[in-house]
Amino acid sequence: MKQGVFITFEGNDGAGKTTACLGVKDKLEQMGYSVIYTREPGGSKIAESIREILLDVNNTAMDGRTEALLYAASRRQHLVDIVLPALEKKQIVLCDRFLDSSLAYQGHARGIGMEEVYKINEFAIHNCMPIKTFFYSVSMETGQKRMNIRGDKNRLDLEQNDFHKKVREGYEMLIKTYPERIHVIDAEPSKEEVIEETLYQVLKVIKEYE
Numbered sequence: 001m002k003q004g005v006f007i008t009f010e011g012n013d014g015a016g017k018t019t020a021c022l023g024v025k026d027k028l029e030q031m032g033y034s035v036i037y038t039r040e041p042g043g044s045k046i047a048e049s050i051r052e053i054l055l056d057v058n059n060t061a062m063d064g065r066t067e068a069l070l071y072a073a074s075r076r077q078h079l080v081d082i083v084l085p086a087l088e089k090k091q092i093v094l095c096d097r098f099l100d101s102s103l104a105y106q107g108h109a110r111g112i113g114m115e116e117v118y119k120i121n122e123f124a125i126h127n128c129m130p131i132k133t134f135f136y137s138v139s140m141e142t143g144q145k146r147m148n149i150r151g152d153k154n155r156l157d158l159e160q161n162d163f164h165k166k167v168r169e170g171y172e173m174l175i176k177t178y179p180e181r182i183h184v185i186d187a188e189p190s191k192e193e194v195i196e197e198t199l200y201q202v203l204k205v206i207k208e209y210e
């Protein structure tokens, strides 16, 4: 690769982006690419400690702005520990959630406002934006079903349906605002089909940097 390639994966809880992301990572490795899979919040030691606070089901009293700041702090640490070094080594970085999650969840669904949340994240990411973002689109029903199969719900998963609808609304606003960067993938079909489609789209992105 001529340079590192930073790609992010987004979607509502239960959309299946993690499965797609991991499936594509395996396939890219089989093709000989140097690729890492990582996730937010967390992904490195300090960032994982922040993740524990964020997703602890006992932290029901957490203020929305505190939540936004903690996600941004975790993002910063993860960027410095994992993403930037990998990009420096010209690797392909597949990151499960990034800035758009904060804009959709904290900015829109929590009602803080996307611009406000963008501001603190600008400070956190310091110009490091993904080249491409894939958004996994499923109906609310499919999302719920997949979340139930997974079991083991975190603090955000336990939010009511209205919250998850707002998250979806937030993502739709982002898709309209960044049509060049955000590519929507229909995640209703089978796992295998979604992985194949993602691989096809990821390869299109990578080709430009080979």
Ligand code: TYD
Pocket: 012, 013, 014, 018, 039, 040, 041, 055, 071, 096, 097, 098, 099, 101, 102, 103, 105, 106, 154, 156, 157
């Ligand atoms: P996780 O178990 O990793 O969920 P998923 O597999 O769906 O990514 O939990 C991450 C949760 O944190 C998820 O509900 C989305 C939420 N989140 C935010 O609210 N803001 C953010 O900036 C990020 C990165 C995640």
